Amino acid sequence: MKLDYDKLGGLVPAIVQDQGTGQVLMMAFMNPEAFQETLGSGLAVFYSRSRKRLWRKGEQSGHRLLVREIKVDCDADAVLLRVEAQGGGTCHEGYRSCFFRRLDPDGRPEVVEPPTFDPAAVYGAAEEEDR
Amino acid sequence: MKLDYDKLGGLVPAIVQDQGTGQVLMMAFMNPEAFQETLGSGLAVFYSRSRKRLWRKGEQSGHRLLVREIKVDCDADAVLLRVEAQGGGTCHEGYRSCFFRRLDPDGRPEVVEPPTFDPAAVYGAAEEEDR
Numbered sequence: 386m387k388l389d390y391d392k393l394g395g396l397v398p399a400i401v402q403d404q405g406t407g408q409v410l411m412m413a414f415m416n417p418e419a420f421q422e423t424l425g426s427g428l429a430v431f432y433s434r435s436r437k438r439l440w441r442k443g444e445q446s447g448h449r450l451l452v453r454e455i456k457v458d459c460d461a462d463a464v465l466l467r468v469e470a471q472g473g474g475t476c477h478e479g480y481r482s483c484f485f486r487r488l489d490p491d492g493r494p495e496v497v498e499p500p501t502f503d504p505a506a507v508y509g510a511a512e513e514e515d516r
Numbered sequence: 517m518k519l520d521y522d523k524l525g526g527l528v529p530a531i532v533q534d535q536g537t538g539q540v541l542m543m544a545f546m547n548p549e550a551f552q553e554t555l556g557s558g559l560a561v562f563y564s565r566s567r568k569r570l571w572r573k574g575e576q577s578g579h580r581l582l583v584r585e586i587k588v589d590c591d592a593d594a595v596l597l598r599v600e601a602q603g604g605g606t607c608h609e610g611y612r613s614c615f616f617r618r619l620d621p622d623g624r625p626e627v628v629e630p631p632t633f634d635p636a637a638v639y640g641a642a643e644e645e646d647r
Contacts, residue, residue: 386619386623386624386625392565393524398529398543400531400540400543402540406538407537407538407539408538409531409533409540409596411589412529412531412589412594424619424623434523454618455618455619456615456616456617456618456619456628457615457617457618457619457625458542458543458607458614458615458617459607459608459609459611459614459616460614463543463614463615465540465615476589476590477590478590480590483589483590483591483594484587484588484589484594484596485587485590486587486588486589487585487586487587487588488517488555488586488587488588492517492555493517494517494588497587
């Protein structure tokens with residue numbers, strides 16, 4: 386299937402959802418190479434915009450995302466990965482989901498989920514997007 | 517809360533999830549004005565990249581998204597709207613979710629959800645992003 390990478394300069398957004406619980410875990414971006422590798426390997430691979438290279442999620446931490454289903458939206462410009470998430474959590478800050486903060490009615494963030502792992506123990510000195 | 521709009525040239529991706537079922541319904545983008553209006557009104561408002569103006573989801577169709585919770589990711593560069601979706605569906609093609617296609621193991625799309633409304637009846641001749 387041909388995705389539309391043109392709207393974001395060569396990338397498509399990829400939403401990651403836990404297949405079991407439905408929790409949205411993170412979102413990142415894919416270029417064609419990341420998408421093809423994800424399809425072929427069954428592991429989520431993104432494109433790091435800051436480092437300008439493929440980002441094999443969990444390569445350092447072991448917190449890999451096993452891709453159980455890939456869905457594509459109506460305009461073929463976004464994908465939804467339904468995954469089984471390995472390890473203690475997906476977020477490099479030590480939470481199951483990157484969306485661990487909720488905005489209160491005044492628009493102020495409040496943390497609404499418990500941390501699930503110690504990022505220092507898991508990542509050591511790894512750079513953020515190698516996590 | 518200050519979101520990071522810089523990574524996408526003034527926009528943040530907004531994932532829309534049904535609060536009741538957990539289904540991911542769509543994704544779109546917000547500029548600061550869309551985000552503020554969403555916060556203030558409790559209805560999802562996006563920024564249409566093609567039309568270069570605010571897109572008040574459901575203004576034409578009545579398929580509004582009542583925002584029950586807004587979550588923000590670790591880097592403050594993506595938001596997750598947990599919503600109650602009004603009307604027959606969110607997708608302009610007549611489905612509850614825009615992610616109505618799954619990729620088979622060869623990467624070919626297959627429709628895996630039933631249509632939930634007739635887009636011609638709901639939208640008439642409206643342009644796609646007025647829907």
